[in-house]
Amino acid sequence: MSEPVSLVWFRRDLRLSDHPALAAAARRGRVVGVFVADEALLASAGATRRAYLASVLATLQRATHGALSIRVGEPGAQLLALAGEVGASALYATTDAAPYGRERDARVQVLLKDAGLDVHWIDSNYVVAPGTLRTSSAQPYRVFTPFRRAWWGEVRLDVTRVPDVGWRPTSGESPALVGQLGGTRRPWYFADLADGPAPIGPVGELAAARRLEEFAATAGDYARRRNRPDLAGTSRLSADLRFGVLHPRQALNVVGEDAFVSEIAWREFYADVLWHWPESARRALSDLDGRLDVDRDEPAQARFALWARGQTGYPLVDAGMRQLLGEGWMHNRVRMVAASFLVKHLHLDWRWGARWFMWRLVDADLASNQHGWQWCAGLGTDAAPFHRIFNPTLQAERFDPDGTYIRRWVPELAGLAAPLVHQPGAGGWAPGYPAPMIDLAEERREALARWARARGRA
Numbered sequence: 522m523s524e525p526v527s528l529v530w531f532r533r534d535l536r537l538s539d540h541p542a543l544a545a546a547a548r549r550g551r552v553v554g555v556f557v558a559d560e561a562l563l564a565s566a567g568a569t570r571r572a573y574l575a576s577v578l579a580t581l582q583r584a585t586h587g588a589l590s591i592r593v594g595e596p597g598a599q600l601l602a603l604a605g606e607v608g609a610s611a612l613y614a615t616t617d618a619a620p621y622g623r624e625r626d627a628r629v630q631v632l633l634k635d636a637g638l639d640v641h642w643i644d645s646n647y648v649v650a651p652g653t654l655r656t657s658s659a660q661p662y663r664v665f666t667p668f669r670r671a672w673w674g675e676v677r678l679d680v681t682r683v684p685d686v687g688w689r690p691t692s693g694e695s696p697a698l699v700g701q702l703g704g705t706r707r708p709w710y711f712a713d714l715a716d717g718p719a720p721i722g723p724v725g726e727l728a729a730a731r732r733l734e735e736f737a738a739t740a741g742d743y744a745r746r747r748n749r750p751d752l753a754g755t756s757r758l759s760a761d762l763r764f765g766v767l768h769p770r771q772a773l774n775v776v777g778e779d780a781f782v783s784e785i786a787w788r789e790f791y792a793d794v795l796w797h798w799p800e801s802a803r804r805a806l807s808d809l810d811g812r813l814d815v816d817r818d819e820p821a822q823a824r825f826a827l828w829a830r831g832q833t834g835y836p837l838v839d840a841g842m843r844q845l846l847g848e849g850w851m852h853n854r855v856r857m858v859a860a861s862f863l864v865k866h867l868h869l870d871w872r873w874g875a876r877w878f879m880w881r882l883v884d885a886d887l888a889s890n891q892h893g894w895q896w897c898a899g900l901g902t903d904a905a906p907f908h909r910i911f912n913p914t915l916q917a918e919r920f921d922p923d924g925t926y927i928r929r930w931v932p933e934l935a936g937l938a939a940p941l942v943h944q945p946g947a948g949g950w951a952p953g954y955p956a957p958m959i960d961l962a963e964e965r966r967e968a969l970a971r972w973a974r975a976r977g978r979a
């Protein structure tokens with residue numbers, strides 16, 4: 522009798538090591554890998570993230586000796602067709618915790634089971650699967666610190682060894698096609714903002730392992746350096762984790778520094794919050810979200826465009842927004858400052874900024890992005906209070922003290938040293954660099970007035 526064939530449906534787990542679903546399929550018999558490019562998910566991705574995904578898929582396809590079938594279309598129909606083509610009798614996949622993925626998987630399960638396939642969901646893309654933890658009163662966690670404590674109690678870092686896989690070659694599309702798909706749902710307020718792909722560094726499992734190793738060598742300094750965009754003080758593993766090229770368990774097996782563990786825990790916390798409140802992807806958990814006045818008129822759109830292009834006249838904000846355009850990535854401290862500026866100094870809807878980040882970031886992740894934005898906007902669960910408003914100039918002086926990061930991303934300021942580089946408007950000379958687009962003190966007062974009005978509407 523010929524060996525049974527299983528499909529392994531790759532989604533946010535684009536790797537071959539420490540992969541429990543792949544290991545289970547390999548033990549059963551022959552394996553066909555499949556990735557389905559789904560327009561519903563790719564629509565929010567700009568050119569950079571799509572190109573990034575295509576590069577990762579190309580490395581995975583090579584690693585499977587061509588046994589990764591890349592399909593385009595509705596996942597259920599594509600999987601069913603492929604199962605018929607290769608005679609597969611089972612499907613293995615890692616669970617997905619995001620709202621769309623959960624609904625899609627429920628649909629696919631019914632479809633494939635009706636067609637006689639066994640369906641196995643194994644492991645998750647997190648160390649502790651979202652939805653697992655509850656408080657002592659059986660409620661979901663809304664506050665990070667107790668979540669982190671409970672989470673740490675559940676952390677298991679056992680590695681799954683994947684046996685030799687009997688790959689069964691199959692047909693499919695080229696990964697390059699995936700890089701050209703999607704990106705069709707550009708919101709109107711993006712207007713004419715350019716969308717070229719940013720250059721992509723080494724991707725794939727080996728590159729991620731190398732990045733992790735390099736980071737491990739300096740991780741002892743992480744807590745001290747992680748807030749400094751001028752230093753290479755963070756792991757830069759976010760896109761690897763986003764696409765599951767690296768599982769967070771693999772990262773924690775190598776780096777155990779407390780501050781790093783906490784950042785991984787933030788990622789898991791936000792995924793858990795989104796699991797319990799899927800609607801929080803669009804509406805913040807704080808009811809201030811519906812009551813706070815935001816601007817949406819034409820001048821508001823013009824302010825958004827200046828922010829997105831890195832032309833605000835505030836050097837740290839501009840450096841960050843230009844890093845996002847240039848690399849498809851931005852340092853966490855600068856994400857916080859840029860997001861706070863959009864909401865609290867420009868009085869725009871956090872959703873506008875969140876969409877632009879989703880569009881441009883290679884690590885764009887619904888849970889971390891939407892909740893990161895809500896935290897900065899003072900509207901999320903366990904968020905910084907609204908009235909704590911970052912001053913982008915003071916943030917620059919503190920976290921980029923000699924202006925190295927600003928000079929790297931804002932060439933008009935390349936000739937300026939600190940302290941002038943932090944507030945070129947004050948110096949009156951920086952050819953080509955815009956004057957500050959707003960007055961910080963004035964807009965801070967306006968933000969607080971809007972906040973007071975919103976609270977009065979309770």
Ligand SMILES: Cc1cc2nc3c(=O)[nH]c(=O)nc-3n(C[C@H](O)[C@H](O)[C@H](O)COP(=O)(O)OP(=O)(O)OC[C@H]3O[C@@H](n4cnc5c(N)ncnc54)[C@H](O)[C@@H]3O)c2cc1C
Nearest residue numbers: 755756757758759784785788853884885886889890893894
């Ligand atoms: C407005 C805003 C939007 C964000 N959008 C995203 C996003 O779409 N995708 C994303 O992965 N992260 C997002 N973050 C979190 C954070 O900025 C990035 O994870 C981090 O900058 C990635 O760089 P790194 O890998 O060097 O991080 P490191 O400092 O090395 O941290 C290690 C890992 O921990 C996780 N992590 C770190 N900080 C956070 C955090 N605050 N929240 C959740 N997870 C975290 C990431 O997976 C990261 O790779 C956002 C933060 C803000 C303030």
